[in-house]
Amino acid sequence: MLAFLVKLLLLPIAIVGGFLLATVVSRHPQVLSSPIDLPSEPIPPRRSDAIAPLVGAGSLQGIVVSAEAPAGSPGLAAAVVRATVGLRNLEAVANEFGRFQFSELPDGPITLTAKAEGFRPALVGPVESSAKEITIKLSPIRRLKTEGDSIAPPAPGELTVLVLSEDPLRPPPRVTVVALPTQLQGPGPLGIPRTAAIEDPRDARVSFTALPPGRYRVFAVPLGGSPDPRLAYAEATVDVVTGPPVAAPVELKLRWGSVTGVVTADGKPVARAFVQVLKRTGEPPKGRGVEPSEVVVRRGLTDADGRFSIPEVPFGATTVEVLVAGRRPWSSNVVLTAESGAITVVLEPSK
Numbered sequence: 001m002l003a004f005l006v007k008l009l010l011l012p013i014a015i016v017g018g019f020l021l022a023t024v025v026s027r028h029p030q031v032l033s034s035p036i037d038l039p040s041e042p043i044p045p046r047r048s049d050a051i052a053p054l055v056g057a058g059s060l061q062g063i064v065v066s067a068e069a070p071a072g073s074p075g076l077a078a079a080v081v082r083a084t085v086g087l088r089n090l091e092a093v094a095n096e097f098g099r100f101q102f103s104e105l106p107d108g109p110i111t112l113t114a115k116a117e118g119f120r121p122a123l124v125g126p127v128e129s130s131a132k133e134i135t136i137k138l139s140p141i142r143r144l145k146t147e148g149d150s151i152a153p154p155a156p157g158e159l160t161v162l163v164l165s166e167d168p169l170r171p172p173p174r175v176t177v178v179a180l181p182t183q184l185q186g187p188g189p190l191g192i193p194r195t196a197a198i199e200d201p202r203d204a205r206v207s208f209t210a211l212p213p214g215r216y217r218v219f220a221v222p223l224g225g226s227p228d229p230r231l232a233y234a235e236a237t238v239d240v241v242t243g244p245p246v247a248a249p250v251e252l253k254l255r256w257g258s259v260t261g262v263v264t265a266d267g268k269p270v271a272r273a274f275v276q277v278l279k280r281t282g283e284p285p286k287g288r289g290v291e292p293s294e295v296v297v298r299r300g301l302t303d304a305d306g307r308f309s310i311p312e313v314p315f316g317a318t319t320v321e322v323l324v325a326g327r328r329p330w331s332s333n334v335v336l337t338a339e340s341g342a343i344t345v346v347l348e349p350s351k
Helices: 001-025
Strands: 060-068 080-085 086-094 099-105 109-115 122-128 131-140 156-163 177-184 194-198 204-211 214-222 234-240 250-254 258-266 272-281 294-301 309-312 316-323 330-336 342-345
Touching: 060 080, 060 109, 060 342, 080 099, 086 099, 086 309, 109 330, 122 131, 156 177, 156 214, 156 234, 177 204, 194 204, 214 330, 258 272, 258 316, 258 330, 272 309, 294 309, 330 342
Parallel strands: 060 131, 156 250, 258 342
Antiparallel strands: 060 099, 080 086, 080 109, 109 122, 156 204, 177 194, 177 214, 214 234, 258 309, 272 294, 272 316, 316 330
């Protein structure tokens, strides 16, 4: 039954197709009677990378020379020159006289780039194709000096520092001795300090070797502290020469003291008030907080009686700050000496 239905459906299609074929043949009998002419030679395949001919073709020539060569000198042989016209890039290699040439260039602006071994690349343009002669100058690459041909630095020198206590009756603080270069002879980095730690500076001696000759700022700061001259217990300036030291050791006599005082509020002592000692450069900034112009020397807290003692503070201009919650910050500038007495701090309520 299924086969019968398929044949029934195909019969109308076959009838219509035969009718259409008969109509075409009757109207165009040459379709079946005319022979087909085949070419005697095979048709070459079409090149997908074929480039359309340039419109308005022109030519351009020139020479690549060294920017430091005198006039009339030969050009740079084997220099590579690239001409960019729109989206097209053409290259030419200079001959033994440094000359190059481009042909079939389109009209319009042209950008030229040239490079040669031992020279920095150069960019010229835009130029027009009507410009018949172009000169491209390349600058030589300067070779960096190596260890073999650099100027030899001066021979290193040595420095001996003797650390003393100005008051032999008091135990001295532990310090770090710093040798900071401020001016060197010959090449060498500045601002890189050399340090040496001293646990007991009583008549202690330290030596710095392999120092580049020059001028140094030598000072002693609290052990473990920043190598900042504002923290110095003592300092000196010395010239280091080549070879072993010929002069006597540099003496640093440590000078320090303690910042003491009492903190009260409403006539009563304030316990556990925060106290810090600062060294500043220039005028102290307003408000709380440590700014870059400040360096903290030491910090401490008041005891139950409101008293504080900050030891081992270098002599000189010092700023003392006291901070307590619910009270206005207190700050005062003092000059610490051997005769300095206790400071009285009276805190006021904060608004």
